[in-house]
Amino acid sequence: MPEFARNLVFSALAVLAALLLGAVVLWISGYDVLEALGALALGASGSINANAETLLTTTPLLLAALAVAIGLRGGLFNIGVEGQFLLGGLASVWVGSHLTFLPGPLLLPVILLAGMAGGAVWAAIAGILKARFGAHEVITTIMLNYIAMKGVAYLVRGPLHGPGPIPQTPYIMETAHLPILIPDTRLHAGLLLALLIALAVWWFLWKTPWGFAMRAVGLNPAAAEYAGVGMRRTLVGTMALSGALAGMAGGVQIAGVDFRLVQEGFSAGYGYDSIAVSLLGLNSPFGIILAAWLFAALRSGAAQMQVDAGVSSQIISVLQALVILLVAAEAGIRHTFDLAKQKRRTATATGAVCPPITQDRNSSAATPSPREQN
Amino acid sequence: MDLAVFLALLAATLRLATPLILGSLAGIWSERSGVINIAIEGIMLSGAFAGYVIAEKTATVIGWSLGPLPGNLLAGSVAACLTGIFLGLLHAFWSSKFRTDQIISGTAINILALGLTAYLLRLIYDVGGSPKLADTLPALLSWTVAGKHGEIAIQFTPIMLAALILAVISHFGLFHTPWGLRTQAVGEHPMTVRTLGMSVEGIRYCNLALSGAIAGLAGAFLTLEQIGQFNEGMTSGKGFIALAVMIFGRWKPLLALAAALFFGLADAAQVLLQTRGISVPAEFLEMLPYLLTIVALLGLVGRTRPPAAIGQS
Known part of the structure; x- marks a missing residue:
């Protein structure tokens, strides 16, 4: 079976298992499972x-x-997408409501670019801290998330407070809204942009020298450095690029859905969900497109489920965690599965005289314990 | 600053440092055996929830009490520890059995904890917050001083005391017992330990169970000793800050204790400044613990070195 189809089957199995477990949770909770589903x-x-x-x-x-996938490909776990998303939204809203002299067709790209810049700067902080001081990006990005949250809370109540009593920023210019794709719905052209970006990310990672250097650092930092890749520069670059995509997500939300920044509910946890989406999509742009649709479907479905069957939409977070755990476990299961197959193959080829050489660190065959020797 | 204000600050420091002390000890026991435990945040939250629910549901059932400590709160604390043990073992199982990246399995546990506690909270109490417990764990020792604005008391509550004692025990256990030395060996040179015929996985399972129990207790502190209530996502990053405290304390229990008290002091000062109506926006003051965490990670206070085999399966 080709690699792509195999991945698809395995991921589908993980999702199915997670849904099944989720159904069990609903059943234990005493809901009508069929009605809920x-x-x-x-x-x-x-x-x-x-x-x-x-x-x-x-x-x-x-x-x-x-954004998460770019980070993981470059060996960085960017949990700060949530904060970068917020900062991107903030930059977009500031530009969209202040640079009012620009005509709409010009303002829209400026808004999106501002979003990318906001996210990139916020992420680059974590990148620089790692490159310069070795501070682990997982903890710094989480801390930067909290700082971004507090900062936005301050800004929407203080300096950036728009008209009206609600803590929110002013609206962006109406001329700069993303065009609607299907009349009488909220679906906007940001979707097409996101699909284009997915294609661009694929091209960047697999068809350009920079993408190659980035993946090399992610796969084997020592070898990449030996081959002459500038570690610190690549690290900060990866982080900034990841943040730029996260910030763009924020910018697209501003220009396509929200048009202003409210303190609560702007991000709605996209930053955290994106981790599960990226892992389920096996960090490949095309896998991520499918995974993003699936998680989006779960989200809109959960809202309906809350109305019709009274199930709290929080059940979606449970499903997401299960998906991460199952996809991650599958990697291990497949590893042992492949190893066993490899062993069988070498066994038939060599007549099973010598123990197979494997990379398996835990393999006791390679390192017999003293007790076994006695 | 008069004595009363100083004592109030000291009391607040201890109170705010307790979850960080416990969280960093949980991190030390896990990481010293070579397992990154980013799941402490989620374990803390689950412990807080399980502890609260058990205490709240058994409040009318359990009539006994242990000295001044109500039985239902003790049962809640035990439930918090058991929940922590379960999640710690889950983390160990995933990272050793399935060779999952430890940070990924930890993140999954964090998301699971956040979602499941919020889901169950709605299911059981039908609201975003929960009813307040009739009482919280009372002080075992207290020291009262008369100040200008009435009496100020430093109260040593049970889990707070347990945290201080656990830090000392952990120091002794890690550096002066066979178990502690084995833990360090597994964290530094797992191959050596394996060659000696000991089970690396076995030692890691035990340490993760211990780590989970301590992190669960930190959660119980929040709901059963400090607030008497559970709110969605109430740990708000304390588990991650505890990891920074652990690094700040260079993976040593007593140094981590000192670091946690320093963080607690900074937080207490921040709260004090807020109540005194200082002209800095509250949001900036609330950022302080997070900023401090980043500063602690910069290693400006001397080189820090994690256990050599950390993150490897």
Whole structure:
């Protein structure tokens, strides 16, 4: 079976198992499982509007998950997508409501670029801290998330407070809104942009020398450095690029859905969901497109499920965690599966005289313990 | 600053440092055996939730008490530890059995904890917050001083005391017992330990169970001793800050204790400044613990070195 199809089958199995476990949770909780799942399917894809809403949610998830994937490919675990998303949104909203002299067709790209810049700068901080001081990016990015949250909370109540009593920023210019794709729905052109970006990320990672250097650092930093890749520069660059995509997700939300920044509920946890999306998509742009749609479908379905069957939409986070655990476990299961197959193959080829040489660190065959020798 | 204010600051320091002391000890026991435990945040949150639910549901059932400590709160604390042990073992199982990247399995546990506690909270109590417990774990020791604005008391509550004692025990256990030396060996040279015929995985499972129990207790501190209530995501990064405390304390229990008290002091000062109506926006003051965490990670206070085999399966 080709690699791609195999991956698809394994990921589908992980999702199925997670859904099954989720159904068990619902059943234990005393809900009508069939009714709940029916509402889930209806909300995810039961009408034109449901489909549009699912695609609407796919957009930021796709961009944010690409951000996570870029980081992971370069050997960095960027958990700070949430904060970079916020900063991107903040930069976009500032530009969109201040540079009002620009005509719409010019303002829109400026808004999106501002979002990318905001996210890139915020992520680069973590990159520089790692390159210069060796501070682990997982903890620094999480701390930067909290700092971004507090900073935005301050800004929407203070200096950036728009008109009205609600803590929110002013609206961006109406001329700079992303165009609507399907009339009478909220689906906007950001989706097409996100798909283009996914293609660009694939091209960048696999067809350019920079992408190659980045992946080399992710796969084997020591070898990459030996081959002459500038470690610190690549590290900061990877982080900034990852942040730029996360910031763009924020910018697209501003220009396509929210049009201003509210303190609560702007990000709605896209930054955290994107980790699961990226892992489920096996950090490849095309896998991520499918995974982002699936998670978006779960999100819109969960909203319907909450209305129709009274199930708290928090069940989605549980499903996501299960998906991460199962996808991660599968990598291990496949590893041992492949190893066993390899062993069988070498065994038939060599007549099974010598123990197979494997990279398996835990293999007791390679290192007999003293007790076995006695 | 008069004595009363100083004592109030000291009391707040201890109170705010307790989850960090426990969290960093949980991190030390895990990481010293070579397993990165980024799941402490989630374990803390789950412990806080499990402890609260058990205490709240058994409040009318359990009539006994141990001295001044109500039985239902003790049962809650035990439930918090057991939840922590379960999640710690889950983390160990995933990273050793399936060779999952330890940071990924830790992140999954964090997301699971955040989602499941929020889901169950809605399921059981039908709201985003929970009813307040009738009482919290009372002080075992207290020291009262008369100040200008009434009496100020430093109260040593049970889990707070346990945290201080556990730090000392952990220091002794890690550096002066066969178990502690084995833990260090597994964290530095797992191959050597394996060659000696000991089970690396076995030692890691035990350490992760211990780590989980301590992190669960930190959660119980939040709900059963400090607030008496559970709120969604109430740990708000304390588990991650505890990891920074651990690094700041160079993976040594007593140094981590000192680091946690330093973090607690900074947090207490921040709260004090807020209540005194200082003209700096509250949001900036609330950023301080997170900024301090980043500064601690920069290694400006001397080189830090994690256990050699950390993160490897």
